[in-house]
Amino acid sequence: MLQHSTATIEPAPLDRVLQALADPTRRRMVEVLSEGPVSVSELAKPFDMTLSAIVQHLAVLESSGVVRSEKVGRVRTCRLDPAALDTAEQWVHQRRAEWERRFDRLDQFLARTAPAAAEQDASKSPKKEPSP
Amino acid sequence: MLQHSTATIEPAPLDRVLQALADPTRRRMVEVLSEGPVSVSELAKPFDMTLSAIVQHLAVLESSGVVRSEKVGRVRTCRLDPAALDTAEQWVHQRRAEWERRFDRLDQFLARTAPAAAEQDASKSPKKEPSP
DNA sequence: GCAATACTTAAGTGAATGCTTCAACATTCA
DNA sequence: TGAATGTTGAAGCATTCACTTAAGTATTGC
Incomplete structure (x- = not known):
C-alpha cells in the first residue's frame, strides 16, 4: 500500500511514533480518532484540559505521522494514519x-x-x- | 498538579511499556536483549555512556516489565520478557x-x-x- | 587480607515535556 | 456589519528526563 508520496527522508519515524504513543492523553486521542475523523475542538471535548494543550498533543501526533489533518474553512479535521x-x-x-x-x-x-x-x-x- | 483524574485511569502497564520503548537507547538495549540474556556491564558495552546511565535505563525497562533480571553472585543478568x-x-x-x-x-x-x-x-x- | 570486578546509590544539571493563560486570526452566520 | 465559532501562537512555569560525577557495597580471585 502506497501512502504519502513525498518519499521524504524521515528523521526517525519509529522514535517519534513511540514517543507520541507514550503519553496517555495522546493515546486516548488516538483511540478517539480510531473511531473516525473529527475536528480539533471535537477531539478536545472529552479531555479535561485546554484546547491549547490538545493542539500541542496533536502537533506531536502529527509530527510522528500517526495523525494527519487538513483544514477546510475554519475547521481542521484530523484522522488517523494507520501506516505510522x-x-x-x-x-x-x-x-x-x-x-x-x-x-x-x-x-x-x-x-x-x-x-x-x-x-x-x-x-x-x-x-x-x-x-x- | 494532578493529571486528569477522570474516570479512565489506566493501571499503567501499557503506559510504562510505551514510555520505556520511546527512548532510542532503551530500544537498542531491547534489541541487544532480544538476542539473549546478558549481564549489566555486557549490556552497557555497545553504548557510549556511563554504566550509571545504562542502569537507569535498565530500571525503566524493568519497571515497565519489558526486562527482568536476577542477580547471582555479583553479576546481574537481564533478559527480555516478551509478554510485556x-x-x-x-x-x-x-x-x-x-x-x-x-x-x-x-x-x-x-x-x-x-x-x-x-x-x-x-x-x-x-x-x-x-x-x- | 587486598585488590580487582560488578554493580548500586545519591546528588546535580541542562534540556525537554505537559500544561497554563492571554492574545491574535480567519471563517461563518444573523 | 459585527458577533460567534474554530483554530493558532507565544510566553511562562513546574515537573520529568537523560544524562553526569562521585561515592558507596558486595563478590571474586590471588
Whole structure:
C-alpha cells in the first residue's frame, strides 16, 4: 500500500511514533480518532484540559505521522494514519519474534546437551551451538 | 498538579511499556536483549555512556516489565520478557484494526449513498450514518 | 587480607515535556 | 456589519528526563 508520496527522508519515524504513543492523553486521542475523523475542538471535548494543550498533543501526533489533518474553512479535521502505527507494531513484533526464535535455539541446544530432560528429541541431527 | 483524574485511569502497564520503548537507547538495549540474556556491564558495552546511565535505563525497562533480571553472585543478568511487549503490540494493533473496520463501514456507506457520483444532493441522508 | 570486578546509590544539571493563560486570526452566520 | 465559532501562537512555569560525577557495597580471585 502506497501512502504519502513525498518519499521524504524521515528523521526517525519509529522514535517519534513511540514517543507520541507514550503519553496517555495522546493515546486516548488516538483511540478517539480510531473511531473516525473529527475536528480539533471535537477531539478536545472529552479531555479535561485546554484546547491549547490538545493542539500541542496533536502537533506531536502529527509530527510522528500517526495523525494527519487538513483544514477546510475554519475547521481542521484530523484522522488517523494507520501506516505510522504499523511501524511501531512491526518493531515490537520483530523483537518478540527474535526472542522466541532464540528460545527455540535454546530448546534445541538443551535437547542436544541434556537429552535426559528431553523426552523425544534425542535423534535430532547435531547442529552448531546457538550463540548465547 | 494532578493529571486528569477522570474516570479512565489506566493501571499503567501499557503506559510504562510505551514510555520505556520511546527512548532510542532503551530500544537498542531491547534489541541487544532480544538476542539473549546478558549481564549489566555486557549490556552497557555497545553504548557510549556511563554504566550509571545504562542502569537507569535498565530500571525503566524493568519497571515497565519489558526486562527482568536476577542477580547471582555479583553479576546481574537481564533478559527480555516478551509478554510485556505483547501488551504494546496489541494496543497498537487494535487501534489499527478499529480504524480499518471503520473504513469498511465508510465504504459501505458510500456505496449506498453515492453509487455513481456524489456531485449533488449527498446532503440528504435517508439512511443512518455509520457511527462517526 | 587486598585488590580487582560488578554493580548500586545519591546528588546535580541542562534540556525537554505537559500544561497554563492571554492574545491574535480567519471563517461563518444573523 | 459585527458577533460567534474554530483554530493558532507565544510566553511562562513546574515537573520529568537523560544524562553526569562521585561515592558507596558486595563478590571474586590471588
